[in-house]
Amino acid sequence: MGNASSMLTQYDIEEVQEHCNDLFTQQEIVSLYKRFCQLDRNAKGFISADEFLSVPEFSLNPLSQRLLKMVDGLNFKDFVAFLSAFSNKASxxxxxxxxxxxxxxxxxxxxxxxxxxxxxxxxxxxxxxxxxxxxxxxxxxxxxxxxxxxxxxxxxxxxxxxxxxxxxxxxxxxx
Known part of the structure; x- marks a missing residue:
């Protein structure tokens, strides 16, 4: 899972699912991984602030500069954990x-x-x-x-x- 271009194994999916307290289904995690790989343009295994700003919804958010401090350099597992607060299943x-x-x-x-x-x-x-x-x-x-x-x-x-x-x-x- 370290290299963004590699495929997720079932073990990886289950590990990420557990890391985000089962707030995303396995299908959602696979979809999030595809999106993560699209954002990780250089396949470094993490997403930089500039890559996050390439998402229009993120760059237009009035709090984007504050959020950038929280998301800069996230690997896939932490990316999903960050997004888990936005899940409809999150408390x-x-x-x-x-x-x-x-x-x-x-x-x-x-x-x-x-x-x-x-x-x-x-x-x-x-x-x-x-x-x-x-x-x-x-x-x-x-x-x-x-x-x-x-x-x-x-x-x-x-x-x-x-x-x-x-x-x-x-x-x-x-x-």
């Missing part, structure tokens, strides 16, 4: 853990008001003023029992986001 907890990593800008295990504001700025663009962003975000925090001075750890972040009806799903087209 809300798994989805929120990925969102937390996006918000945790400096990877210190906590999210500050400024971290959240920065992500909110990326997501809202010029549609909201800075003052409106701050008001919305402080209102959301206040409703959850936090202030703008609070730093949220993962458990806190789950409390704030957990009841928001998070939707993060991608369809894996099986050939």
């Amino acid at each position: 809300i907890q798994q989805k929120i853990e990925l969102i937390f990593k996006v918000y945790d800008i400096n990877s210190n295990g906590k999210v500050s008001f400024n971290d959240m504001l920065s992500v909110f700025r990326d997501l809202s663009g010029s549609f909201l003023s800075e003052k409106q962003r701050e008001q919305v975000l402080s209102g959301v925090l206040e409703e959850a029992g936090y202030t703008i001075e609070s730093c949220l750890f993962l458990d806190d972040f789950i409390k704030v986001i957990g009841n928001s009806g998070v939707k993060m799903e991608v369809d894996v087209h099986v050939d």
Whole structure:
């Protein structure tokens, strides 16, 4: 499985399936492998940031620069593990853990008001003023029992986001 041009064996498929907690079927893993090989243009066995940016849906995402830090250099097994948070079978907890990593800008295990504001700025663009962003975000925090001075750890972040009806799903087209 180290070389992207090699074929997956049944053992490889089962190993990847186990690595992603059975969130993808074996057929979906084979389809993801084909897509991985297409992205891995030089057959290095991993996908670079530039290769990820070749995916239009990814490059157009307002959070693509944040996501690039998480996906640059992923091998196939880790590529599938990353995508597993987007599976319709993934739990809300798994989805929120990925969102937390996006918000945790400096990877210190906590999210500050400024971290959240920065992500909110990326997501809202010029549609909201800075003052409106701050008001919305402080209102959301206040409703959850936090202030703008609070730093949220993962458990806190789950409390704030957990009841928001998070939707993060991608369809894996099986050939």
